Amino acid sequence: MTVWDMGRMRRGPNWPVPNNGRPAWYGMGMMRLVAHPTTIPAGKVTVRVVNEGTVTHEVIVLPLSAGQTAGERAIGSDGRVSEAGSLGEASRTCGSGAGDGIASGAAAWTTVTLRPGRYELLCNVPGHYAAGMYTELDVTK
């Protein structure tokens, strides 16, 4: 599986501002995180991330509870969401697991075991979740 971050996406003043009132984009434009594919079978998967953006990013795997949608997590005063319950993190430039972030243009990966269910992949660099860096990943039996 590959997760793409498209940091160089279009920008514009008319994008809706998230309900926490923070600006919807930071300097380089809207941020996006796209999973290919968006549905995978349960088991051991390696989440591979390519940072196509202009700034450092990361990807964290968190479960979604029933009725919860990607993008709904509460954002703290530090611009980040809680990582409690994290199943894995790809944030090491050209490496596996947790690190200091994935540099622009670099890849990172992490291997996680996922049971059937719904998950959220997100970037928890301050401000990035609010800027739209999250997506849902569905795991089937």
Ligand SMILES: [Cu+2]
């Ligand atoms: Cu990011």
